[in-house]
Amino acid sequence: MSYDKTLGEALRRQGVSRRGFMKFCATTASLMALPPSMVPAIAAALEQARRPSVIWLSFQECTGCTESLTRSHSPTVEGLILGQISLDYHHTLQAAADSAAEHAREEAMKENYGKYLLIVDGSIPVGNPGYSTIAGISNKDMLLETAKGAAAIVSVGTCAAYGGIPKANPNPTGAVAVSDLIKDKPIINVPGCPPIPVVITGVLAHYLTFGTIPELDDAGRPKVFYGETIHDRCYRRPFYDKGLFAESFDDEGARKGWCLFKLGCKAPVTYNACATTKWNAGTSFPIQSGHGCIGCSEPNFWDLGGFYKALSVPNDPVTLVAGAAAAAGVAAGAAMAMRNRKAKADAKSKHQTVTIDDLEK
Amino acid sequence: MSYDKTLGEALRRQGVSRRGFMKFCATTASLMALPPSMVPAIAAALEQARRPSVIWLSFQECTGCTESLTRSHSPTVEGLILGQISLDYHHTLQAAADSAAEHAREEAMKENYGKYLLIVDGSIPVGNPGYSTIAGISNKDMLLETAKGAAAIVSVGTCAAYGGIPKANPNPTGAVAVSDLIKDKPIINVPGCPPIPVVITGVLAHYLTFGTIPELDDAGRPKVFYGETIHDRCYRRPFYDKGLFAESFDDEGARKGWCLFKLGCKAPVTYNACATTKWNAGTSFPIQSGHGCIGCSEPNFWDLGGFYKALSVPNDPVTLVAGAAAAAGVAAGAAMAMRNRKAKADAKSKHQTVTIDDLEK
């Protein structure tokens, strides 16, 4: 796809009707977790969008992040977005190797200096640079050099965003995150081990659509995907509210799909979109398959004290929390809870006996 | 269906949605041969329409007209219309006989005096009244008595409208048409042997919808159904215009679907809706099956000189008529011809050599 054609023109030439484009925009809005009311604005922006230059650097990583992204690359809406932002340089995916590949990177940098988007996956070993080099260049040097001309950087995966598993105790390579080395560029963290494919695509779609980076939280994550805990958007939340928990992986509660909190689920402290976006084209996510969330999109999730250890045990949640829900006069349900923040806040302020505020964000 | 409910209410109670009602109205407009632009007016009228009282009298007839109507009586739009106007009296269809049936007729007349619609099929024998009586009453006496309190009369079929086959030479029963005996009531003639079912229903729908009788031509026929000759609306008309005729029922012209004029087709002098409405749910009509029109909706059609004798032979129609069509600057075609009266008239006025004006209505 050439640089000088808009996305609207490119799609039209591929025989995509206006209806097809509307479908593309509706799905893109959904991808970006933006409300459907923004579809007209998204359509207007996407129609005029031009292909940005993108360089992808893979450092100390397991290729899981690249797999996650490219596995969603069927002839779909994601495919169209990826086609539009197609990469100028991706070491792992590139046919050319070493000096030829490096030449491509240098060309892309030169031609689009100050304008290209830099995507990074993997952490950067600073203890001993020899742990990871590309064409003889250390990861740190390549990152610093490539970051100079970037408009913004996307740290894809928990390794690039926070150091990830390489940084887990005792961190033999001296792994650090992108944000530990780069201080003068906007950095978007897209954590997850791996991140949800549509979340990666959603962030790229945002950049393609609006030419800007989305609003970020304190941990550098796009609020639109990481604004709520998995617990707050979990379909099993009503069982938590009623105090119904699985106590082991094969008891009655497990079979009935009750809350996995006591089995170590980290959903209450994990910010990610798994509970709504889900995985594999919306099929399922870990909690739906009966396993607690391990918190893979949180900094240092590997060292947080064990995947099967409960965070804390709520104080008699049956009477306290169910009472609060009843006082709000609404049917209990995660959807309702999410969509009735104010009612819930009112209820909480009237019921000071609710003592699990740390879980009730 | 009771008198006090409107059609709109009645349909709604039968689970017919507004969309179903719209479909009903669109089909009714089509039935009445009214343009789709009139659908909103038809919908407004039909919604408020109330069931009229209808008395049906069958005199000297073959039951073909009643068959024609009732054969279209499936659970359809026609069925809904017939349900709504359901008859207070129909001798042939009624389970009760003789004095019980007569009692029903007298009751209906008394209760709705001056307001009921009288439908008649069959001719009336006045030479010898004994040829046809009902419960000992002569056809003429029953017609005169029942007509007195009628708002309007519909003569269904060529017998009631013009005397039909019973009146054909030598007319042994002294058969006459309804209009020969009744002079002080509006009479709608719906001729045909039998009439097209949807034309009967269309006339009844008009009365039900608007509470009035449709506009009639000089022969008392609703212009909307009988306003054009079959020839003018025949899909084979372009062959006529090009001078391409079947000369026998098994020649090349017959196989190729050319014009049947030379085989005695009476379409040029027959006013009816067969060519567009067709028969059997729009399946076909005589000319489409390869046989000429016999003119069954025209007065005295039986005595017009033979079904297989050509009306007249056009004078070299190839050069003359095709020349006229070409001068009009349009693609030849019956649809176009029908929809471009003015262009055709202009063309005719410029080409005085066209000598078959009797066929070019």
Add this chain to the structure above:
Amino acid sequence: MIGRPIDIPIRAENGDEPVSHGNALPLLHEVRHALERLLAAGEETVIDLRSIPMGPGDEARLEAELGTGEVSARLETAIGPSVALETRFPGVWLITHYNSEEQILSRFIEVTEVPAILRSQPEDVREGLDSLSEQLLQQTNE
């Protein structure tokens, strides 16, 4: 196409191609003008196909020329189904109303952004809302 009546076609001697009687082409010109009016002024046009003289070849020709487009919709009503097909010319729709025995009642070409019969009607929306409210009330009381 569902429940189409059986044609008794008059065929040319080669037996393959139905004879066209030239009645489809003028109709396509009419459709072209209607499309222009739709684009220029949003004006909708409905053509009742029952009012048009059509030989067996003509209808086949018309359907072939119109082709099929992106949308096919089926409507189920208490008086039988209807089918609305967008043709390969967006904005040109072929609507066929059937009775409950799937016989054709009427057929229209509609030149419009969406056939009126596909739109949810306020009367039905009101009734549906009442039934939804009733249903939710019962569930709240359970």
Add this chain to the structure above:
Amino acid sequence: MIGRPIDIPIRAENGDEPVSHGNALPLLHEVRHALERLLAAGEETVIDLRSIPMGPGDEARLEAELGTGEVSARLETAIGPSVALETRFPGVWLITHYNSEEQILSRFIEVTEVPAILRSQPEDVREGLDSLSEQLLQQTNE
């Protein structure tokens, strides 16, 4: 329904009825309010089902509650088909977009008289008109 992903359902011990997690009911209330806005002010509402927490039982429950209504429409585009079903509440439509491998891309409840995606779009109408004009010109020249 075409190409639905395989659920890994968590079922109650009787094994027949999927457990509902109570997330369908609040959504139905939201639909009710949207219908009221549609009737009162013609205001349309679109709910992105990807943004709603849904257990396997919830989605089945929601679909069962919404049921099927009078209209079902299928849209074919170069980026895969879409299906728009009117639910048994007129004005409430369930729209599912599929990719060309019939996997679900996105799913919406639209409360509207007709989903926007079914309307013929002016850009496409213009293109279709050009192609019809071209076709008629060729036939006139033949």
